[in-house]
Amino acid sequence: MLTTISTPHYLMDQAKRRLRPTPVTLPGMGAVERRLNAKRWDEYVLASPPAGSDLKPVMGDAGLPILGHMIEIFRSGPDFVLDLYRKHGPVYHADSPALPAVLALGPDATQTVFSNRNKDYSQRAWDPVIGPFFEGGLMLLDFDEHMLHRRIMQQAFTRPRLAGYVSHIDAVASQVLANDWPANDRRFLFHPSVKELTLDIASEVFMGHPAGTDRELVTTVNRAFSVTTRAGNAIVRKPVPPLTWWRGIRARKTLESYFRARIAEKRAAQSTDMFSVLCHSRDEDGASFTDEQVIAHMIFVMMAAHDTSTSTMTTMALQLAGNPEWQERCREDSARIGDGPLDIDALESLTNYDLVINESLRMITPLPMNFRQAVRDTDLLGHFIPAGTNVVVWPSINHRLPELWTDPERFDPERFSEPRSEHKRHRYAFAPFGGGAHKCIGMAFGKLEIKTVMHRLLSRYRLELPHPGYRPVYDWGGMPVPVDGLPLVLRPL
Template identity: 80%
Template structure:
């Protein structure tokens, strides 16, 4: 199904309904652009007038700055900016954008309404204009019965037995790379690109069955292609015009397709336990299996999702453990009880303080801060009228920072997830880093096991320190949040 296109003029029923002036100094350090953004008065209009006689409320909206809309604020400030909009405009508001005009569904109640999707009003096709050309056929982009069919087959790759088999491979790669490739005592050591390379090495072995470093094409061409496809979704010009970002993303997708297609026959003949092989052999209860094209699409999406989200989470963890050495000590003490022997899934289950820190890191810097949906019929959202074809964007990451749900939400405080506080239980969607409903992340348990394994090995070998007192990272929010400076962290050997 082709994505519906929203024709903005159709809904501009009441131009200049009232004026809205942005809060001063909302985007520090942007010079003349900053000044123009702060002084601009935005015309607010009615986006969608409900049907006559309806009790539904109309959705208000604005277009932001001409041509660029609100893209600068979102790219520079991400969830901080969206949180301001929520406080100012409420849970349902329309934002016109040159990239993807959409209704913002903000706060835990709106998140729940969209994610639960009880009447199947919302489709995943809103992702099409964002990442569709790069990750078409991935599980996140499938809908309803097709999604459930694919998920049932794919679940075979994520059973506890399969997960237990992946742990030794993750452990082997992490132990080797941390011992041989990472640089100690160097304030210029950049954690983000280093952990990204490590997670790709892990994906190479666990997903592909290639020992880390043995597949030169994976390390060079494929790694670059994954990075290109992931970042292409934030392109300003969303047309395949060479050599612009959108076009480069499409070319990178072709590179990934060729790489995986060339290896399917080998995987179908093998009985190995890597995820690629599992997908080649998995079937549902009726014996239905994936086609070659479906396997390729799932591998491209899984490889991206697996190593990018884990990379983001461990980067956030490293920063907060360096900035909060008392928590680093608590994790290290817990790791002492396991020691340096081979890890297995049962031993990782015992690292309960790691769970608290992982969750707090996901809360403070959510790898996928937003989710896209599209209304396939006229519906309502918290009493507001949503026309068919409307793109709807949820931002679970702002729920993670609401003081009505979390005590002192800007503070790193993993204890908030432990009994008796359990602040994440105040609302079903107070904490939703893995999405929710039918599309809740299928690989979240694998990701947690991978993070525990790598961070356990890291803390057994190094003490993490900030590069300078008071250091705080800055992020690019053009897609998944990425530290602009690469996140320098000093590794002090423990022995």
Template identity: 50%
Template sequence: MVTAVDRMTETLRERMPPLTALPLPRAVDERILARRWPEGELAPPPPGSGLKPVLGDAGPPVIGHTLRLMRYGVDYGLRRYERYGPVWWSGAFGRRIVTLTGAEATQLALVNKDKAFSQEGWRFFIERFFHRGLMLLDFGEHHAHRRIMQEAFTRDRLHGYVEAMAPTLRAGVAAWAATPRPRLYWSLKQLTLDVATRVFMDMRSGGDALRINRAFVDCVRAATSVVRYPVPGGRWRAGLNGRRVLERYFAAHLPAKRAADGDDLFSALCHATADDGERFSDADVVNHMIFLMMAAHDTSTITSSAAAYYLAKHPEWQERAREESLALGAEAPDAAALDRLRTLDLVIKESLRLVAPVPSMSRKTVADTDVLGHYIPAGTLVGISPSINHFDPRHWTDPHTFDPERFAEPRREDKAHRYAWMPFGGGAHKCIGMHFGMFEVKALLHEMLRTFRWSVPDGYRVRWDYVSLPVPVDGLPVDLHPLR
């Protein structure tokens, strides 16, 4: 039987770039990663400044390192870190991009005391698809919008969202019994979209689910298009079409949300009011909803996929987590009950370390600045790489190993540096929905644990596609075994 999720999976696979999808022998991958290109300076430092130039290389002609970055993700970044240290540049997407790696360089950019780093870096990649989302706003305007939006993420509202998501999660996970060997990533993606639609809009996905999910996927994947022009069949054009679909969808539902005062996020944004009486315009609400819906279900999908994968690879941790979930009883857990699932908390944090849902954050310098003594001129695109920090051996014991206990007392390796573990970003733009995301992933995995055991074949190792946000190339096939 071919399900809607199966059809969506096959359709979306067509958009996988050949280099990312093509399996290569390990020796070939190694040669590609080891290839070197002529090294040079990003820009000469001002005379007498005492600053060092940023070193790097442009990579292959025209495409630069774009495809290497997409295929190898973390491995590519770690190789560059080993070669150049915490500050380096590379050619990608037709630009020279400086990458900051390591906790110290990251802190300087995200704390941003001299306001040299702006969100214009994100605009280069996603402005056309996530126009004026919270993450794209800067300085005073960002502060004002975040202050209003905080009304949608109060403690009381979070607890209400947890209650609202529970029936959707329970029914959605139970329905997987009909497909005992799913491509789990796509099943999770559909389920997290259903949750976002229910919690954020107080609506069932219904027949719109496939169309809306496709629009979100097209918008996200368009951001890293090599051809950044709307050619027929290209990812950039698909993203622009996806944005139009989403604008029409949210605009059509907005008047009803303005007229009522519901408990969902859409209603909360329509009625959120700052202390000075400032509220969002209709355009603000639509822009923020498109961004938040994407962020909520994409990052939750990636995190729950990674955690489910590691629980399949490490059945002793799966059993330990299941014991705590079953101890909660048959009732859907509220926020307080989810807080008691200590093992899941450790597993999720370690999964966020190994597979950062947002592996890179973009900035642009609006003034000349320096990072750790390296000169970066104004107008430079800058990438900040949490995923590289998460493997830094200065802070993590055996960093490539799945070891949730590293987050437990007394080890707490995540406390080695404030920016050693940063799956939710940091500074003024730290993820506003991080607590909601943790609750959702924990509630979802809880339902999986009380419904199934799951496994992957011996020797199976997932490979992540980094075309945009991390996606398992094969959709993460698992074997589900009902508990009863």
């Protein structure tokens, strides 16, 4: 059986260490000015580069007292970070009570961190963000341990496995759209409804439970997933009842209990659902997951699969409602494959859907940032990064750069087609699934799920905005969520 590899002691020591920025002292600055600057902490040097090196120091600012930049992040997300990139360049330190970190911005910084050629960056920066809620998940593992777990988990995402999932996804989507979604012309809150649908899909594909048959999954577990996902944006990051962090930890225990109660059944008999696959998978050396590792992976995969697909379909629905010509192009794709049972080959032929999915991921990236931590002293684009420094990569702002994308604020799926191929202007111009060793293992599954649901949806309904000029406001405290639930008109065809 595969056992968990302990976190190296040097990483644990660095994770506990709080780097204290140095107030900036510039040549010619007087004593009074230096004292005022030290009190304000408006701008500072993160750490002095080693003597004799050609590295530049990372500059930074503390933002608001106590809150740092949390308010701007929650309100504006990538818009605020894009503004920092324009003002300060690709490497900048933003102090924060939640996670003080160097921001690695732009495609070159993204490539340096994601490629991680010298293994300078660890996943440990996720620990203070979501660690208590998704501990043991694939995204939170490092280096050899991560690759070992990924090799075993990859067996759940082979093409034959994906082909087998399609009929289950289609059955759930068809049933829910026919029975639970409105059959008349009225406003409909799209985001919470599609979130429930994707959890129903996860229930069948990942757990082997037909949609609607496991009420505990739909009620208690669905709420627990929502609480854990949003707990990472807590300001008070201590288990103090009844605050967000405390609720997230309780929700994690709820999820553990749910999966633990069912793991013996999955071990006893093999089936095609992902829970069973993870229970029985072995790599070429015979290594397999322990019960606790299966539970940790199921909690993370269930969260990641249904939340990212929900976010992407929410953006797709919004953009297709506001761009009816693209809605018709997708509907024409759907008409070519017809209303019969779906398979992986039919879904892969929906080329207009591919363009719209990519453009939706570009405009509203479900996971707009990624977290890393420097294992050792290193450099990032010529800037000195001390060991233990948290580094936050924002691939979502690369998706908004006019130097990479033509008119980036405009919905234009053709930018992904030949010969334009704007996503190929830089290796990390488009990185909604991350990159390097930690590139999303489930991206092919996610696209199949999204195509299946949207194909069935557009075959039944015409999507319309609630009123001309409608634009949702997003909560960026985690994955982007439309505050109003995204009210759309579903007009039966």
